[in-house]
Amino acid sequence: MASTRSRNGWIIWLTFAIGLLLSISPMPQFMEILRPLWLALLLAFWALYMPDKVGMVTAFCLGLAEDVLYGTLLGQNALTLTLITFLVLSLQQRLRVFPMWQQCLVLLVIFGLAQLAQLWLSALTGNRQPTLALVLPGVVSALLWPWISYGLRGLCRRFKIN
Amino acid sequence: MRFLVLVVLSVTLMVVDARFTLLKPVRSQMSLVLMQSYWITDLPQRLWQGVASQFGSRTELVAENEKLKTENLLLQGRMQKLAALTEQNVRLRELLNSSALVNEKVEVAELIGMDPNPFTHRIIINKGERDGVVLGQPVLDARGLMGQVVELMPYTSRVLLLTDTTHSIPVQVNRNGLRAIASGTGNPERLELRHVADTADIKVGDLLVSSGLGQRFPAGYPVATVNEVIHDSGQPFAIVRAVPTAALNRSRYLLLVFSDSRTPEERANDAAKAQEAEQSGEAPPIVPATVPKPVVPAAPVAPAAVAPAPVVSDPKAVKKPATPAAVKPPAAVPATTRERQ
Numbered sequence: 001m002a003s004t005r006s007r008n009g010w011i012i013w014l015t016f017a018i019g020l021l022l023s024i025s026p027m028p029q030f031m032e033i034l035r036p037l038w039l040a041l042l043l044a045f046w047a048l049y050m051p052d053k054v055g056m057v058t059a060f061c062l063g064l065a066e067d068v069l070y071g072t073l074l075g076q077n078a079l080t081l082t083l084i085t086f087l088v089l090s091l092q093q094r095l096r097v098f099p100m101w102q103q104c105l106v107l108l109v110i111f112g113l114a115q116l117a118q119l120w121l122s123a124l125t126g127n128r129q130p131t132l133a134l135v136l137p138g139v140v141s142a143l144l145w146p147w148i149s150y151g152l153r154g155l156c157r158r159f160k161i162n
Numbered sequence: 163m164r165f166l167v168l169v170v171l172s173v174t175l176m177v178v179d180a181r182f183t184l185l186k187p188v189r190s191q192m193s194l195v196l197m198q199s200y201w202i203t204d205l206p207q208r209l210w211q212g213v214a215s216q217f218g219s220r221t222e223l224v225a226e227n228e229k230l231k232t233e234n235l236l237l238q239g240r241m242q243k244l245a246a247l248t249e250q251n252v253r254l255r256e257l258l259n260s261s262a263l264v265n266e267k268v269e270v271a272e273l274i275g276m277d278p279n280p281f282t283h284r285i286i287i288n289k290g291e292r293d294g295v296v297l298g299q300p301v302l303d304a305r306g307l308m309g310q311v312v313e314l315m316p317y318t319s320r321v322l323l324l325t326d327t328t329h330s331i332p333v334q335v336n337r338n339g340l341r342a343i344a345s346g347t348g349n350p351e352r353l354e355l356r357h358v359a360d361t362a363d364i365k366v367g368d369l370l371v372s373s374g375l376g377q378r379f380p381a382g383y384p385v386a387t388v389n390e391v392i393h394d395s396g397q398p399f400a401i402v403r404a405v406p407t408a409a410l411n412r413s414r415y416l417l418l419v420f421s422d423s424r425t426p427e428e429r430a431n432d433a434a435k436a437q438e439a440e441q442s443g444e445a446p447p448i449v450p451a452t453v454p455k456p457v458v459p460a461a462p463v464a465p466a467a468v469a470p471a472p473v474v475s476d477p478k479a480v481k482k483p484a485t486p487a488a489v490k491p492p493a494a495v496p497a498t499t500r501e502r503q
Contacts, residue, residue: 020199021202023278024199024200024278026203026204026276029411032278035280056164056165056168060168060172064175065192065196068192068196068197069196069197069199069278070277070278070279071277071284073176073179073180074175074176074178074179074188075172075174075175075176075179076172078168079172082165082168082169083169086165121176125176125180134281
């Protein structure tokens with residue numbers, strides 16, 4: 001059991017590292033506003049398919065890392081990522097049997113909620129974003145979900161992660 | 163259950179981080195590792211530049227070289243004039259008994275990342291606490307002021323640009339000295355002057371320079387040029403919009419300004435002491451060494467000290483009397499050497 005648990009677990013961490021890099025990679029100005037929530041997407045996938053490996057503590061740590069990178073208050077992104085993982089984990093049984101488009105819709109709601117929480121938190125700290133355009137990353141992430149999901153499932157099969 | 167614990171934990175972290183400085187060391191330790199990722203994301207750009215400069219065609223390089231040479235010539239020409247003007251300025255200030263201008267020391271930094279949040283205008287540079295950067299330090303590019311350092315990490319720091327919505331800078335119209343406050347609008351090409359009287363003498367094309375009144379930015383650096391003045395009789399104030407002179411979203415190489423670190427009181431004290439020393443006869447030469455400001459005592463003392471030299475009648479020493487004049491600008495330099503400490 002122990003040997004199978006640790007098999008190829010590093011792939012998961014590699015995807016998270018890439019996710020962190022993607023979330024700070026430079027983009028053209030007009031696309032900045034559409035930047036997908038890479039870490040949220042990855043966390044949602046791994047929480048859905050490997051709930052015993054990736055949970056809220058992982059989300060919390062990644063959120064702290066993101067906070068340091070973004071220069072926000074420590075705990076701000078940690079809170080939203082934990083929220084996303086919590087919602088995904090509590091809906092896990094149902095989400096797994098949903099067809100893809102339905103998964104997308106549910107994730108859209110989850111990401112939207114998380115972004116609203118983010119707006120609320122940044123309003124508390126005084127850097128309020130002027131528009132509701134910050135829900136856009138949630139929409140883009142939900143649209144990206146099928147590709148992420150298929151791609152990572154392929155990765156799982158290829159490296160026999162379990 | 164675990165969710166609740168984590169939520170409470172992150173909320174406490176946020177509160178502690180916002181109110182106290184307890185978490186600063188944790189943050190800087192984490193950033194030591196994590197900030198490498200900005201460097202990694204910057205790598206393709208760097209590689210591309212390296213490759214481009216490796217394989218740049220010869221004609222291009224020659225053309226660029228030519229261009230740089232002419233530019234250098236022009237700048238040096240301007241520098242000659244500047245030296246004379248600085249000298250003149252120092253002398254005039256001596257006559258007025260006001261404090262001399264201090265040359266600020268600058269250091270080149272490179273941009274390594276942009277803030278991913280599109281609603282804030284912040285950049286990340288490759289100089290940090292270990293390089294002597296301090297909080298609130300002004301940052302320039304070749305054309306004007308860019309912003310100030312708002313977060314320090316060991317080897318990187320975060321710079322808030324002038325155009326961020328939370329940033330304002332005290333400015334002065336270069337033409338007539340009219341003071342105002344330029345606030346960022348969130349648009350990288352626009353600053354707004356708040357609360358400018360409708361009758362104020364400000365015109366399109368005016369250059370706004372930093373006034374140094376906030377005691378954060380050094381005085382006299384170009385900030386923006388006015389490009390729109392709207393007099394609306396329905397509004398209590400004129401609407402004045404300006405374009406930053408610095409290339410806020412294009413510059414890759416920036417200058418960090420190390421200005422005088424002393425508080426205004428200390429500065430005033432030092433100046434007063436220098437003046438006292440001057441009045442009580444010829445100042446001891448220690449004073450100009452420790453106090454950078456008073457060029458006044460430095461000038462009369464230096465020739466006196468050097469004067470005995472020609473008596474030695476060494477042919478090389480004959481050159482020396484020329485040095486006090488040349489030494490004069492360095493009289494202001496101790497300020498910069500002091501700041502490094």
